[in-house]
Amino acid sequence: MYTLYYSKGACSVATQVVLRELGQEVTIIDVQQLSNFKTINPVGAVPVLVDGDKTLTEGAAIMLHILNKHNSALFPDTxxxxxxxxxxxxxxxxxxxxxxxxxxxxxxxxxxxxxxxxxxxxxxxxxxxxxxxxxxxxxxxxxxxxxxxxxxxxxxxxxxxxxxxxxxxxxxxxxxxxxxxxxxxxxxxxxxxxxxxxxxxxx
Ligand SMILES: N[C@@H](CCC(=O)N[C@@H](CS)C(=O)NCC(=O)O)C(=O)O
Missing domain, CATH: 1.20.1050.10 (Glutathione S-transferase Yfyf (Class Pi); Chain A, domain 2)
Known part of the structure; x- marks a missing residue:
């Protein structure tokens, strides 16, 4: 189970779509409702993904992390x-x-x-x-x-x-x-x- 910090319509949409394509469950938290989001990501940007005890930032790094972790046609292996x-x-x-x-x-x-x-x-x-x-x-x-x-x-x-x-x-x-x-x-x-x-x- 993942937790994704998102902002409506933002680039975090792609993270959520890919998690769903990978068959993963995700809890989503709207950062617009948080007053302390910068304590979670000092950059203040979504997406942020919590995977167990890891808090990941930067959309591309998050994408590679989940694609590497869960095999799928989204990420070829050749x-x-x-x-x-x-x-x-x-x-x-x-x-x-x-x-x-x-x-x-x-x-x-x-x-x-x-x-x-x-x-x-x-x-x-x-x-x-x-x-x-x-x-x-x-x-x-x-x-x-x-x-x-x-x-x-x-x-x-x-x-x-x-x-x-x-x-x-x-x-x-x-x-x-x-x-x-x-x-x-x-x-x-x-x-x-x-x-x-x-x-x-x-x-
Ligand atoms: N370098 C970051 C940038 C992400 C980014 O710009 N996110 C936008 C939404 S699409 C955001 O959260 N902007 C709010 C802000 O930067 O304060 C990444 O690739 O994850």
Whole structure:
């Protein structure tokens, strides 16, 4: 049994979806309801995963921890495929996620509306370049790692939903849209959204 500290709709959605795909039970705690979250993760960011006596932070490290611990099709065991899966997780976590994080930062910290829109547009341009890389990688495969969803597909799907919060044009290719739709139709993804929804209606 795991405990996951989450924030609704945040990157922690991907952690929860993957735990469910791995058949693991998870208790979720909404950090918006906590006043002392920084004592749990001094960075103040989700996801945080408690596994027995270990408290893990950093989304990519958590992802690799659970994928290594529980065998599944999400994380292939042949050397080349596994290397690709790790690279895709890192691309999602360290390239795409920070590109979207800039939108949140600019929207919050820039007051001049014209400057805000210009910088949001620049940030969106970077995001679109990254989605083009994803589209290219999907030219021969339904998912990043092949015919079945990988952890990186799930992570990218979570981030893809953030664009709607901002007045920018996020351009996502056709094959990528098919991948994102397929991931959002996974029972584990639907269950995760429902679990977060259920928590917020009781808060
Ligand atoms: N480097 C961290 C960053 C995670 C991150 O940015 N999480 C966001 C939600 S998607 C968050 O909790 N932001 C709140 C904050 O940083 O105060 C990781 O990869 O886990």
């Amino acid at each position: 050397e080349n495929d596994r290397q690709q899966a790790i690279q895709d997780i890192m691309f999602a976590n360290a390239s795409m996620h920070p590109a979207y994080s800039k939108l949140f930062f600019l929207a919050e910290h820039i007051n001049d509306e014209k400057v805000k829109q210009e910088t949001l547009n620049s940030a969106a341009k970077t995001i679109n370049q990254l989605w083009q890389i994803v589209e290219n990688q999907l030219s021969n495969n339904k998912f990043l790692g092949g015919s079945a969803p990988s952890a990186a597909d799930i992570m990218l799907t979570v981030y893809s939903r953030w664009g709607a919060y901002f007045p920018v044009d996020i351009i996502i290719g056709e094959k990528t849209i098919m991948m994102l739709n397929a991931v959002q139709a996974m029972p584990s993804f639907i269950k995760t959204d429902q679990a977060e929804q259920a928590m917020s209606s009781t808060e």
